[in-house]
Amino acid sequence: LQDGQISFYEQGNFTDLCKGPHLPDTGYIKAVKLMNIAGAYWRGDEKNKQLTRIYGVTFPKQKLLEEYLVLLEEAKKRDHRKLGKELDLFTFSEKVGAGLVLWLPKGAAVRDRLEQFMRKAQVKAGYLPVVTPHIGSKELYVTSGHYAKYGADSFQPIRTPNVDEEYFLKPMNCPHHCEIYASRPRSYKDLPLRFAEFGTVYRYEQSGELHGLTRVRGFTQDDAHLFCRPEQVKDEFIKVIDLVLHTFKALGFNDYTAQISLRDPENKEKYIGSDENWEKSENAIIEAATERGLKTVTELGEAAFYGPKLDFMVKDVLGRQWQLGTIQVDYNLPERFELEYIGADNQKHRPVMIHRAPFGSLERFMAILIEQCAGDFPLWLAPEQVIVIPVADKFLNYAEKVCNLLNNSEIRTSVDNRNEKIGKKIRDAEIQKTPYMVIVGEKEENEGLISARRHKLGDIGTFTVEEFLQRLNQEITLD
Ligand SMILES: [Zn+2]
Incomplete structure (x- = not known):
């Protein structure tokens, strides 16, 4: 062909138009997993009998197959469309x-x-x-050569009331x-x-x-x-x-x-x-x-x-x-x-x-x-770096105060003021992969402290806001 080659592979009296390679015989198949099935008509004609097409993967070793399946599962979990x-x-x-x-x-x-x-x-x-x-005028892309090369495939011209004008995205x-x-x-x-x-x-x-x-x-x-x-x-x-x-x-x-x-x-x-x-x-x-x-x-x-x-x-x-x-x-x-x-x-x-x-x-x-990063962004990139969770509504004022202090120091912070149990708020923050959770209650308010959790690490102890800020800034510069 003009821009490459096509290949045929033979298996007995069956000739396949495919990229190949084919296995010489099924003796090479040591581990197999059926992945999917689909209906298909013989020779693509719906008047013919319906057949079942089976999809599977095979590896020369069971261990390789298992590793592949783990990666596949992990890829699904990390799919950016799902995480998005x-x-x-x-x-x-x-x-x-x-x-x-x-x-x-x-x-x-x-x-x-x-x-x-x-x-x-x-x-x-x-x-x-x-x-x-x-946008740019047609002339720009004629000069650059893009018009000749991509003209038909690219977006259609944008017309203006002036018939002589033509623009492109x-x-x-x-x-x-x-x-x-x-x-x-x-x-x-x-x-x-x-x-x-x-x-x-x-x-x-x-x-x-x-x-x-x-x-x-x-x-x-x-x-x-x-x-x-x-x-x-x-x-x-x-x-x-x-x-x-x-x-x-x-x-x-x-x-x-x-x-x-x-x-x-x-x-x-x-x-x-x-x-x-x-x-x-x-x-x-x-x-x-x-x-x-x-x-x-x-x-x-x-x-x-x-x-x-x-x-x-x-x-x-x-x-x-x-x-x-x-x-x-x-x-x-x-x-x-x-x-x-x-x-x-x-x-x-x-x-x-x-x-x-x-x-x-x-x-x-x-x-x-x-x-x-499976949606678990480094601290400097995380859309929300800290979420402050008051253990009860009466600590909301203190939570707001901590939140403001952090925001004023350019740490992206918000308060979870929803009417939910604390356990649920912590779970939700975990799902959102918020890097830090700050929990405040009576003890924290009385002593002017905060309790912090790091995503994936769990409880990391109590800090003054000043100490906590230092820790965050250190992590941000390390990143
Ligand atoms: Zn360029």
Whole structure:
């Protein structure tokens, strides 16, 4: 086929069109579990007899099967769609439309913390925040080449009363950022320039493809585009790698490899950009990865036609792999947008463009994060960090006082003032995975203390509010 191969497998006189491989015979099956059954008509025709299709998994050892079933059960428990509902993080509405996420206050709080985290790290790394609109004119995407490539698949044009005007919902932020670069003359002394934006983009996905937060029709990227001189590519890569690793560390992703995608050396004419520049940037990526001691795999021929890239393949606690933190060199867009800078030689040169997004899409990243921590967010991210539970209504005033003290010290706290038994309030706070519970009653009020429980640890003793704050702040900085 034009874009790959298809394979056939034979079992006796049965030929199967499938990806394979097939087992040579059933003797290899040592452990089996039936997972599901479904009705099917012979040859897909409802006039034919109904058959039962059975689905199962098999492993060469009973132990491997059992491990797989445990992981499967754990994956179900951690499913971000289930936890998203239980923890009040996000929802969807048919009226709003399929694949369009509605962030609830708690989910929005986590997302906002992630944005703040990235904003702070980016300012330190010399990024310049920019803001661009959600739509762009047809001409923008014709220039970028996205119209020719994705026109039919992307959203339909937005028309205005002026028949000559046609706009599109923005499917990516890069073209807008190119125009920011082009908004005035640039000198080699201005470079590198790093434009960052939490840019919301829209892409049409088939409704059958939509899945929770991982496949949506509107999402926000922690996007940035770096414009630099060819000899600055390595330094920029090192800085982005540092930013990505800083992010992984803060969020507990410790198991990753870097995949470096280079061009196919046999087919150099397939790629845009000069041989010299490709060589420079491919070496820069390899050197940057080596300098940062990354475990790498190199894939020849996996580069995009417009530039080589580095991806992080991250393993989550269930051993599933996610592609995160792509850093992509681009020789195409600077060419199409005719971006230039004046070099030290007083001549015009093309800058190199680098796309990068450590989280990728905030929606997809939240899904991965929720499943990774099973909804039990690190303290600095938790939407609600402390809940204060009075043992009876008469201690409500004291509970409010403690709550205010904590909130004034920037600890996200609320009081559970519902008319419920204390046991129920504690159970509910456990289900909500609120990191800390503070219980106050007569003894606490008289002595000006609080009793605290840490999620998963249980009772951790009595503190003054001051001591308790110290403990929280210590945990937050450790995170
Ligand atoms: Zn981009």
